[in-house]
Amino acid sequence: MEIPWWRDAVVYEIYVRSFADASGDGVGDLAGVRERLPYLRRLGVDAIWLTPFYPSPMADGGYDVADYRGVDPLFGSLADFEALVADAHELGLRVLVDVVPNHSSAAHPWFQAALRGEGRERYIFRDTTNNWQSTFGGPAWTRVADGQYYLHLFAPEQPDFNWRNPEVHEEFLDVLRFWLDRGVDGFRIDVAMGLYKAEGLPNVGDQSFTSVSPVWGQPEVHGVYRDWRRLLDGYPGERMAVGEVWTDSPEDLAQYVRPDELHQSFNFAWLQAPWSAPAFRKVIEDTLSTVPFATWVLSNHDVVRHRTRYEGTEPGTGLARARAALLAMLALPGSAYLYQGEELGLPEVTDLPDEARQDPVFFQSKGELPGRDGCRVPIPWTVDPPSHGFSAGAAEPWLPQPESFAELSVEKQEGVADSTLEFYRRALACRHELAGEIPYSLEWLESPEGALFFTRGTLVCAINCGAHAVRLPGHEEVLLSSGPLRNGLLPPDTAVWLRRPAS
Incomplete structure (x- = not known):
């Protein structure tokens, strides 16, 4: 049997607003990604995953989608997207895009209609609330003008869809077709263990991401992914889907990647493991014994960068451990997901001023939680101020970069044998050379x-x-x-x- 491209692929996550800014307005865009595709080809990755670039009020960095079939002018146009896909394919890079099915933006036409009393069955409106809390902090219910409440497991600007309504199913199948017809190779599914909620919306004691919960991981969600798999299988070119599934059980994770469901699911246990040989071994054994096709990830746009997570008392410990963890991860059977900037050894930016922060986690926790902005600071391409080559013009980047980013820039590391960038390039090249000769065991x-x-x-x-x-x-x-x-x-x-x- 021929091995599908995604089984051993190295996928590079691009947080679009922080990767490269071609327009010069201080915010990354699709044209900026397109310009930097040769850099990614040389790095040695097989595919890119683009975070949401759809029209959005940006209450949660674009994960509040107002139109699932367009491009926000902040990031460019549909023509820019199509040119990016064409260039990526020319370079041998596959393209994955984010799809956000658990919730929309409050600015979505459906929700605006619901506020007028039309089509409320597309969302979850109730006359009374339960005790559920937003993942970002505060109650998960917001009252509207006529006295009803709507559910939002994230920000109030992100109302949850009612997946017990067949219209929602049909809408998302059509959204997938729209992007598949434009050549995307697959989807990363946001909050893939969400969508359905338990009938009756019972109160909950523990709302964390567990395999048994009225909030997450309802059995009906698997029917959605069986429908999506049939759709993907109907397109040529091995189109695929990977789920963002947070759970406390490898057995639960395995259900999402049964042969007729998703192709892959993120393995957050590897990311969450402490710097410990027994902890790493347990995650590896649990993963390989339960899922047919493993994935491995050390950082993404929602967590503290692993260089900082691994930091010890001795200066430099975090970077040394980050490089070592990368080598261990790339040696494991399965595919690896990288997060932009990790190949430069970027740390978490922990000293962002409060006035610069934009993550709703920071605001909904009333500043008690720093939020995720520290891993989303625009990456440095050159040593030059004011944006280290991130912006084409003289614009300040949307999040301020620390001065230390100059020394970590692509320009500073390129061609330096012991730099983290060149280490990543060697590791990915070596992995590609070995891929055809070592077993998937x-x-x-x-x-x-x-x-x-x-x-x-x-x-x-x-x-x-x-x-x-x-x-x-x-x-x-x-x-x-x-x-x-x-x-x-x-x-x-x-x-x-x-x-x-x-x-």
């Missing part, structure tokens, strides 16, 4: 305390999460390491790929 090797050794055919990966150097496993060649090796030893916070003789 993993075997554990005996590992010293604090370290993790595993093999896939002739590839051996070793990562040292401990405090002391450990001896390298047997090998005939060092392929790539995340940091210097000394005297046959693997230092702490370092990973290595080794080649061993074929058995």
Whole structure:
């Protein structure tokens, strides 16, 4: 059987407003992405995933969609999108787009009609509320002028659809067709475990992302994805879908990727694991034993960047661990999702002034939570102020960049052998070379305390999460390491790929 392109793909997430600004207004756009496609081809990724670029009031960075079949003028035009897809395909890059089916913008024509009393069955309106809370903080219900309340599991500007209404089903099938007809290769599904809510909307004690909850993961959602799979399978070119599924159970996660449902689901357990060999091993074993096609991710636009998450007491620990984790992740069976800027070693920006912040998490928590702006700061292309090459003109970027970004820019790292950018390029090139010769399976090797050794055919990966150097496993060649090796030893916070003789 031929291996589908997405099984081993490396997908690069582009947070559109923070990637590259061709118009010079301080906000990233589709033309900026198009201009930087050769950079991504050289980096060595197989596909890009674009966060929402649809018309939106931007209450939640575009995840509040007012029109699912257009492009917000902030990001360009439909012609810009079609040109981007054409250029990406010319370069051998696939294109995934975000689809947001759990909720719309309050500015969506359907919701505006609902406020006038028309078609309220498309959303969840009630005369009384329950105790559900918004994921962003505060109640999940907002009262409208006539006294009814509507449900919003996120911001008040993001009313939840009523997926028990067949009209909602038909609308989203048509939205998928619209973008498939324009050449997209697949979809990333936002809040894929949402959509349906338990009948009767019972009160809840724990509203976290669990596999048993009246708020998340209702069984009816799987029928939606079976319908979507049939639609995708009807198009040529191996179109695919990957779900954003937050759950506490690998068995629950596996249900979303049954043969007639989604092709992939994000594996957030890997991202959430602490810097620990036993923790990494447990996530790997749980994942590979429950899902047919694994995915791995270290950072995205919703979480603190992994360089900062891994930071220890010694300066530089976070970057060393981030590079090591990347090497371990790329050695695992399955596909890997990268987040823009991680190839530059960007840290979380933790000192954004309050007046610059735009994330609704910050505002709905009344400043108690910093929100997600710190991982969304525009990436640096050059050393030049005021935007480090992010904007074409002299505009200030929509979120301020720290001065330290100059030293982390593409311009500063390109061609520097030990830079994080060149390390990523080597790692992705090596992975591509190995892909055809190593099996889609993993075997554990005996590992010293604090370290993790595993093999896939002739590839051996070793990562040292401990405090002391450990001896390298047997090998005939060092392929790539995340940091210097000394005297046959693997230092702490370092990973290595080794080649061993074929058995």
